[in-house]
Amino acid sequence: MASGGRREDPYTQRYFHGRITREEAEVKLRGQGCSNGLFLLREKLNETGSYVLSLCYNHNVFHYELKAHGNGMIAIEDGKRFTGPIELIRHHQAHLDGLLTKLVRPCNLPEGEFAVTFEGMNRRELRESLHQAANALGVADLPDHQLERTVMKTIHLQKPWFHGSISRDQATAKIEKAGHNDGKFLVREREGGSFAIGISYRKTVYHYKVDKDNITGKYSIQDGHKFDSLYQMIDHYSKKKDGLLCELSEAVVAESFKATSPTSRQSLGLPNAPWKSPVAAGHSRQRYPSENDEQFFGHIKDQPWDDEPDHDPPSVPARPLPPPPAATRQPDREEIYGSSVSNAEKIYDTVAKNKKTSTLNHNNLTLTTQLGKGNFGSVVKGIYKLEGQDIPVAVKTLKEEEKIPNKKPEIIKEAELMSRLDHPYIVRMIGMCQAQAGVMMLVLELAELGPLNKYLKQNQTMRVRNILEILLQVAMGMQYLEGQQFVHRDLAARNVLLVTETYAKISDFGMSKALGLGSQYYIAETAGKWPLKWYAPECIYRFKFSSKGDVWSYGVTAWEAMSFGKKPYARMRGQQILDLLESGERLQQPEKCPDEVYQVMKDCWVFDAKERPDFKAVVSKMKTVLSKVKKGEVRLVQ
Incomplete structure (x- = not known):
């Protein structure tokens, strides 16, 4: 383990690009040739002081999360610990030590371009803002990385988009008065200590409830990323819609902020002008498409809105508006969730x-x-x-x-x-x-129709499209569990219950485990009565369970569904199955399974857990398949 010491500021290095997205990092690296060992360092959008090393190898880009530990040290998972990301990078420039390749060539910022911080501010302005706020809080003597984490918790109180404790109706009225532009927004405090983001989209105001986790203190919308602070959440959603109807573009400025003179705002470490996202404000920072921008179904959740609804979630209206581009087109909710969902629930x-x-x-x-x-x-x-x-x-x-x-x-x-x-x-x-x-x-x-595998055995004429929609629902449920740091450990078609023929729910949590704070896996002490045919190799060999193990099980569950309830690895015993997996063989493609869906299964069955997709990626892949089905680009065998 590396010894402690003074941490070098990442902003001193040209290969540090600041708060950019995964997609932006990949575009930058590919733009410089994506040669083996080309790398850059970036800061995670949702966690202060957490970093990601993006590295090229074999014409692909790999992303290594640099995890923070309680003693201030950081490390790649299971790797040596260092005082900071720069110290870690210098080590890996000389030593392979678990990476695919040494860090050979830095992908530096172009001349005149600076690492991205928050709200279009440069590093100097951000530091001044933080130190002035820290002086007001009496914590100015903290190290920079701790100071930033501390100040971020309350800095939303001094932001133009924060309107304090106002009602939903008041928030709606404020946004409407300011003028309907897509992405115009404000943040308010709700009764009970939670918050809500009000956002204008297509001349209508929607409200997203923001919950604060009692254990971790992190903020999130339903099924969304978790953030250390409201400030980081707003900054993130100004760069990516990532579950919202659109990106946040322009703040509806609070009266308390308008009443504060420019001089007073400067004393609080705030910019003089009302907040706009870097894009809306016309900054030169290049925008890159989100990994989900081309998905027909987008990231609209079942109920991402505040729990005091005066609008139904957006759907295709009776007299549709001119269709938007594919990147922002909204789903017909019934296509995903089934026509009888609301009655069944x-x-x-x-x-x-x-x-x-x-x-x-x-x-x-x-x-x-x-x-x-x-x-x-x-x-x-x-x-x-x-x-x-x-x-x-x-x-x-x-x-x-x-x-x-x-x-x-x-x-x-x-x-x-x-x-x-x-x-x-x-x-x-x-x-x-x-x-x-x-x-x-x-x-x-009660899920009246029972387990998916039994239902399919008895209903061999069920539409393949219905099955695909159910598999998407299962993936979305598992994405939620992954985000809550739960491993199911028994995902199978027998534990997917049907409420209706178009609506499924994941059940049986008798073997599930809640992972500890910061932990990505669970190690079982002894083997039990385990469903080995659904288990990933690391679960069987090392008793190691993670969401990536659940992803493997999802692949087997999908195979069961597309096989209309057949048993996987029929008439095969444990060692025979292991021999088959180690040889690179997998379950054969079911007769009515589209090639695209079988590819998702094979992606789930990659032997190395680190190379498997997470459930967010699985959801994205299944949405793509359903989009192609709708367009007639994937033909289904009925």
């Missing part, structure tokens, strides 16, 4: 989404028919009476012999984990219930 709207396990009244629960039975116990269909309404439920119980004295029952652990999840494509937990015999039961929302 409506009955559960009366059930609170639990943040903690909730104890239910056993007398209000009636059990009917058994839905399934396995190693864990059984699942029974039931009815739970709530305020005079019958709520259809699925009730999971644990086998008696699985209970261990003085140890928290596994079903309690599963309930505690599920209570933290809230996503349209994940089965919702209603609560816990204790039977008279003392047996604990987990009460869940």
